[in-house]
Every structure is written in C-alpha cells, then in structure tokens.
Amino acid sequence: MKRIKVWLVVFGLLVIVGCAPQTKYYWGGYDNKLYHHYKNPADYEKLVENLAELINQAEKVDKVPPGLYAEYGFALYEKGDLEESQIYFKKEHDKWPESQALMTKMISNAQRQSNKSAQLKDTSNEKPLALVKEVTQ
Amino acid sequence: MRTLIIISILSLLVGCVATNKDYTKFNNAKPSSILIVPAVNRSVEVTAPDYYLSTISIPLAEQGYYVFPVNMVKRLLEDDGLSDADLVHNSPSEKLASLFGADAVLYVVINRWDAQYLLFSTTVTVEIAYTIKSKSGETLWEHLQKMVYTPQNNSSGNPLADLIVMAVSAAATKAAPNYVPLAHQANNATFRYPGPGIPPGPYGKLRISQQNNSTISE
Numbered sequence: 001m002k003r004i005k006v007w008l009v010v011f012g013l014l015v016i017v018g019c020a021p022q023t024k025y026y027w028g029g030y031d032n033k034l035y036h037h038y039k040n041p042a043d044y045e046k047l048v049e050n051l052a053e054l055i056n057q058a059e060k061v062d063k064v065p066p067g068l069y070a071e072y073g074f075a076l077y078e079k080g081d082l083e084e085s086q087i088y089f090k091k092e093h094d095k096w097p098e099s100q101a102l103m104t105k106m107i108s109n110a111q112r113q114s115n116k117s118a119q120l121k122d123t124s125n126e127k128p129l130a131l132v133k134e135v136t137q
Numbered sequence: 138m139r140t141l142i143i144i145s146i147l148s149l150l151v152g153c154v155a156t157n158k159d160y161t162k163f164n165n166a167k168p169s170s171i172l173i174v175p176a177v178n179r180s181v182e183v184t185a186p187d188y189y190l191s192t193i194s195i196p197l198a199e200q201g202y203y204v205f206p207v208n209m210v211k212r213l214l215e216d217d218g219l220s221d222a223d224l225v226h227n228s229p230s231e232k233l234a235s236l237f238g239a240d241a242v243l244y245v246v247i248n249r250w251d252a253q254y255l256l257f258s259t260t261v262t263v264e265i266a267y268t269i270k271s272k273s274g275e276t277l278w279e280h281l282q283k284m285v286y287t288p289q290n291n292s293s294g295n296p297l298a299d300l301i302v303m304a305v306s307a308a309a310t311k312a313a314p315n316y317v318p319l320a321h322q323a324n325n326a327t328f329r330y331p332g333p334g335i336p337p338g339p340y341g342k343l344r345i346s347q348q349n350n351s352t353i354s355e
Contacts, residue, residue, distance in 0.1 A: 034191035098170035098203035101238025
C-alpha cells in the first residue's frame with residue numbers, strides 16, 4: 001500500500017514535469033490581459049499599463065516573447081504616444097528579424113503621424129495607417 | 138503494483154502520442170513567422186472571436202515561431218476596413234503574408250462555442266478549425282479540434298485529462314460558462330507535437346542568448 005502511494009506521487013510528479021514544461025518566454029498572463037481588454041475595451045489605459053508591466057518583468061529574466069514589444073508599441077501608438085511607440089517598434093525590429101518589414105512600416109507611420117501632429121496639433125480624424133487596403137482588391 | 142506501473146506508463150504514452158499528419162508541404166515551406174488573423178465566428182456567441190484571439194499566441198510562440206502581435210494585427214486590419222473576419226479569410230494569403238512580411242498565415246474558424254443546459258449538468262462545447270497557409274497560398278497544415286466539457290464525466294481513465302477537466306470545471310459554471318479554458322485546452326491539444334500539431338519552428342530548439350539578441354544553437 002505504501003509503495004503504491006509512493007509510486008502515485010512519483011507518477012504524479014512525472015506527469016507534471018513531463019506535461020507542464022517551463023515556457024520558453026515570460027508571458028505573465030498576456031492571454032488574460034488581452035482577454036480582459038476585449039472584455040473591457042473602454043479601459044485602454046489598463047491595457048497599456050498591463051503590457052508595460054509585462055515587458056518590465058519579461059526583460060528582467062530576458063525572456064521577452066515575440067510580438068510583445070510591438071504589441072506595446074502599438075498600444076502607445078493608438079494612445080497617441082508616437083515618440084514612445086517608435087522605441088518599442090525599434091526594439092521588436094532589432095530582436096526579431098521576422099518583424100522587420102512590418103516594424104519598418106510602423107516606425108515610418110509613427111514618424112509621419114508625429115510630424116503631422118507637430119504641424120496640425122490635431123490628428124483625431126487621421127486614419128492610423130493605410131497598410132492593408134490593397135488586400136481585398 | 139506492477140499493473141499500476143504498466144497502467145501509468147501506458148497512460149503517459151497515450152497522453153503524448155497521436156495520429157501523424159503529412160508534414161511534407163510544411164517542412165518544405167519551413168515557415169519562421171506566422172500571422173494570426175482574427176477568427177471567423179460560426180457560433181452564436183459574438184464575443185467568441187475576440188476572446189479566442191487572446192488564447193492563440195502563446196502555444197504558437199512556444200512552439201518556436203515568430204508570432205505577429207495579434208491585437209496589433211487585428212487593429213491594423215480594422216483600421217483599413219477589414220474588421221469583418223470573413224473578408225480577411227477570403228482574401229489571398231499571399232497578399233496578407235506579403236503585407237505583414239509573414240511566412241505563413243493561420244486561419245481559425247470557430248465552429249462551436251456554446252453551452253447546452255440540461256437538467257443536471259451543462260455541456261460546454263468548443264470546436265475550432267485551424268488552417269495554416271504559406272505565403273505562396275498553399276495549405277500547409279490543418280486540424281479540427283473539438284473540446285467538450287460535461288461535469289458528469291467523472292473520469293476518462295487518463296489522469297492528465299482528468300486534471301485538466303477539473304481545472305476547466307472550475308471555470309465552466311452554469312451561471313456564465315467561460316469558454317476560454319476550453320479554448321486553451323483545444324489549442325494545447327492541437328499544437329502538441331508529436332501529435333496533430335506543427336513541428337517546432339526556428340526558435341523551437343534554440344535559446345535566445347542573454348546579451349546580443351542573436352540566437353545560438355543548443
């Protein structure tokens with residue numbers, strides 16, 4: 001009976017070790033944070049905050065997941081923090097070669113918007129970018 | 138005692154092996170980056186595609202692929218008048234891939250995302266169809282995954298499955314069924330490899346080095 005108990009514990013550990021491996025990246029509940037954003041889309045500030053916190057934690061352990069810098073950069077971009085957004089698009093660009101084409105577009109878009117808003121001081125009616133218009137044509 | 142050992146080893150094996158697919162096309166295309174476009178919703182639950190979208194990045198990235206930021210992609214498409222996921226799914230994957238600089242596009246269709254209320258129990262069902270197309274428009278991989286949760290199914294004979302079911306049961310209450318844990322479960326079952334999933338991507342067996350952002354082989 002005792003041996004069976006010991007075996008069950010060992011087996012239980014095996015299952016946990018074997019099937020819940022360490023993750024490659026630090027996610028810090030990225031999925032939950034997006035879920036809450038979709039549940040409460042009005043609270044945009046919260047998404048920006050959450051992503052910032054996530055990046056902060058992930059950088060500490062050097063396990064920033066792909067797409068995360070860009071996700072945060074874009075949240076800043078939509079908030080109107082155009083200068084700050086470029087920093088994160090650049091970080092994504094430098095960390096992940098696969099992101100370079102898109103990040104180059106995003107950086108120049110943010111720059112363009114930033115220049116425009118410097119001139120007009122009002123970009124509220126601007127379309128954020130015309131990136132994929134041609135897709136359905 | 139011996140029987141117990143055999144049973145537990147068998148259940149481990151059963152838990153980790155599934156039918157194999159033909160990976161010839163996938164391995165030839167060898168995508169490094171995957172663009173996940175918003176899901177098409179065939180369920181009646183309007184929140185399903187957004188909620189689902191939150192679950193899909195992690196399993197793909199952990200499999201070693203560069204995954205484009207899902208929320209950013211969704212917003213970019215919306216800003217350009219492509220908020221209708223059907224429209225996105227019907228546009229050629231070559232164009233989508235080239236605009237975002239992606240090697241492949243993952244299309245997700247939510248077939249079912251519902252709860253059926255019976256006298257003593259609630260059955261929650263999530264059924265998802267996954268398709269990965271290459272930047273040249275070729276279908277590289279597809280999979281259909283259905284997950285059903287019924288509280289009355291006490292034991293499946295697979296301890297791991299039971300553990301997951303217990304975790305899911307906590308969330309799937311009669312008052313407001315939460316489909317997200319089931320969606321996670323569907324993704325996990327789908328992207329398991331070996332299994333129905335896809336082979337590890339370029340970051341799968343690599344470790345990101347500490348200082349210089351370059352990758353070194355294991």
